Each structure stands twice: as C-alpha cells, then as structure tokens.
Amino acid sequence: MSFITRFAPSPTGPLHLGHAFSALTAHDMACAEGGIFHLRIDDIDQSRARAQWEDQIYDDLAWLGLDWPRPVRRQSDHLPEYRAALDRLTAKGLTFPCRCTRRAIEEAAANAPQEGGTEFGPDGRIYPGTCRNRSMDTATPEDVIRLDMARAVDLPGPAAFTETGPEHAGTHSLDPQDLIQTVGDVVLARRGMGASYHLSVVVDDAAQAITHVVRGADLFTATRIHVLLQRLLDLPTPVYHHHRLIRDESGKRLAKRDDARAIATYRAEGKTPQDIRRMVGLPAS
Numbered sequence: 001m002s003f004i005t006r007f008a009p010s011p012t013g014p015l016h017l018g019h020a021f022s023a024l025t026a027h028d029m030a031c032a033e034g035g036i037f038h039l040r041i042d043d044i045d046q047s048r049a050r051a052q053w054e055d056q057i058y059d060d061l062a063w064l065g066l067d068w069p070r071p072v073r074r075q076s077d078h079l080p081e082y083r084a085a086l087d088r089l090t091a092k093g094l095t096f097p098c099r100c101t102r103r104a105i106e107e108a109a110a111n112a113p114q115e116g117g118t119e120f121g122p123d124g125r126i127y128p129g130t131c132r133n134r135s136m137d138t139a140t141p142e143d144v145i146r147l148d149m150a151r152a153v154d155l156p157g158p159a160a161f162t163e164t165g166p167e168h169a170g171t172h173s174l175d176p177q178d179l180i181q182t183v184g185d186v187v188l189a190r191r192g193m194g195a196s197y198h199l200s201v202v203v204d205d206a207a208q209a210i211t212h213v214v215r216g217a218d219l220f221t222a223t224r225i226h227v228l229l230q231r232l233l234d235l236p237t238p239v240y241h242h243h244r245l246i247r248d249e250s251g252k253r254l255a256k257r258d259d260a261r262a263i264a265t266y267r268a269e270g271k272t273p274q275d276i277r278r279m280v281g282l283p284a285s
C-alpha cells in the first residue's frame with residue numbers, strides 16, 4: 001500500500017507544540033508504512049504569511065529530526081491551479097458571487113433563522129442565502145465566491161470517506177441534507193486571495209497524490225466539504241486521520257499566539273527533540 005502524507009502549516013506565526021505533534025505524527029506514520037512525508041507551505045493568505053515564519057518552519061522541523069522531499073510546494077506558486085478548479089465549479093453552475101459583509105450575514109440570519117440546521121458550521125455562520133441567485137456574470141473583484149451547497153450535493157451516487165483517527169474511526173457518508181443545514185454555502189475564493197482554504201487544500205492534496213491526510217481533530221467537521229469538492233472536481237479521496245489536539249493546562253487548544261509554547265522557545269531553553277516528543281505524548285524515536 002502506498003502511503004503519502006503531508007504536514008501543511010501556514011507561515012503566519014511560530015510553530016508550537018500542537019504543530020510539532022501533528023508533524024511528528026504524520027512523519028512517524030509515513031516512516032512506519034515506508035511512505036513519503038511532504039511538507040507543504042499553506043501561504044494562500046498572503047496578507048498574513050511572512051517569509052520569516054516560513055524560514056522558522058523549515059528550521060524547527062529539521063531540528064525535530066524531520067526530513068521531506070524538495071522542492072516544497074508553496075500555495076502562492078500555484079494560484080492558476082486553484083483558479084482552474086474554481087472555473088470548473090463555475091462551469092457546472094455551482095458558484096455564486098457574494099458581497100455580504102459579516103454584519104449583513106449576521107442580520108439576515110437573525111431575521112430568518114434556519115429550520116432544523118445549526119447556526120454555525122465549520123466555515124463560520126451558515127450563510128443565509130442573500131446573494132444565492134446572483135449570476136457569476138455580475139461578480140466584481142470585491143465579491144467572495146461561494147459554493148451553492150444545495151446544488152453541489154446533488155451528486156450521482158453516494159460519497160464517503162474513511163477515517164482512521166481515534167475519535168471517529170470508520171466510514172462516513174456525506175449526507176446532502178446535513179451539508180445544506182450544517183455547512184451551507186462555503187466560501188471558495190476570497191477578496192485578494194485566489195482560493196479559500198477548502199478549495200486550495202483539495203487541489204494541493206490531489207496534486208501531491210496524498211493518500212493519507214493526517215491533521216488535527218478540529219478539521220474533522222470540515223472534511224465533508226473537502227470530500228464533496230473532490231467529488232465535484234473528479235479528484236481522489238484520501239484516507240483521513242484526525243489526531244487528538246494538544247491543549248494547555250486549562251484545556252484550551254494551543255494557538256499561534258501561544259509563544260510560550262513555541263518550539264523556538266523550548267529550543268532556546270535547551271530542550272531536545274526527544275523532550276518535545278515526550279511532552280506531546282509520543283514515544284522516543
């Protein structure tokens with residue numbers, strides 16, 4: 001069985017213990033399977049990406065003992081590929097331009113609460129549909145582009161994915177009604193950005209022939225979006241493995257701003273890579 005996985009950090013801050021756990025878990029799994037571990041730089045959001053953080057990522061991961069094939073894929077080098085994927089979805093009549101501000105979305109949602117669904121999905125507040133009937137011909141550079149979920153879920157045949165992570169192991173089928181009510185019209189492209197995270201991650205995983213996506217449990221609910229986009233774009237669906245999250249003493253998930261737990265801080269304090277493995281609960285290598 002081939003096993004190709006990746007670790008895909010965004011260079012928007014220092015890597016912390018949660019990133020170390022994610023990268024080491026994916027790397028260990030690839031080693032155990034005689035597979036390949038890719039590093040990918042998720043710098044689609046150029047307003048937040050910084051070269052300084054990208055350099056620090058290479059440095060911290062090498063220090064941890066990881067290695068990966070070069071050249072590294074960087075999203076900012078592949079904008080035409082995301083554009084082409086977006087164009088394919090548009091050609092299928094599955095996209096619409098949206099000019100709603102966050103505030104307008106809040107107000108519309110408050111005035112017309114959805115029946116049976118949730119208020120928030122993996123992509124934030126469920127979009128109330130204000131711009132859904134706009135045609136793509138009316139799109140301006142200020143608009144975001146959304147997926148028309150009700151149309152998108154009209155697939156020929158069932159869609160499912162396999163999860164091997166500890167919390168949700170098994171086969172998960174996509175439920176059209178559930179996608180409409182608890183995910184909604186997700187954003188595919190943002191102002192000033194070629195593509196949203198959801199669209200770019202799907203294109204990247206296919207371009208790198210990723211067979212196993214290993215990432216944090218916080219992205220489990222977004223996986224349905226990715227599997228749906230893979231179906232719509234005729235791309236293969238990898239196996240997914242969502243690992244536990246590393247939390248601080250109060251149970252909160254670590255964030256980029258948790259500089260205190262940055263790998264660079266531990267390095268400066270004289271900790272070793274084996275210390276880091278121990279701190280995140282991984283066996284010595």
Ligand code: GLU
Pocket residue numbers: 008009010042201214215219
């Ligand atoms: N850049 C994304 C993140 O850091 C990657 C998520 C993924 O692995 O799909 O959350």
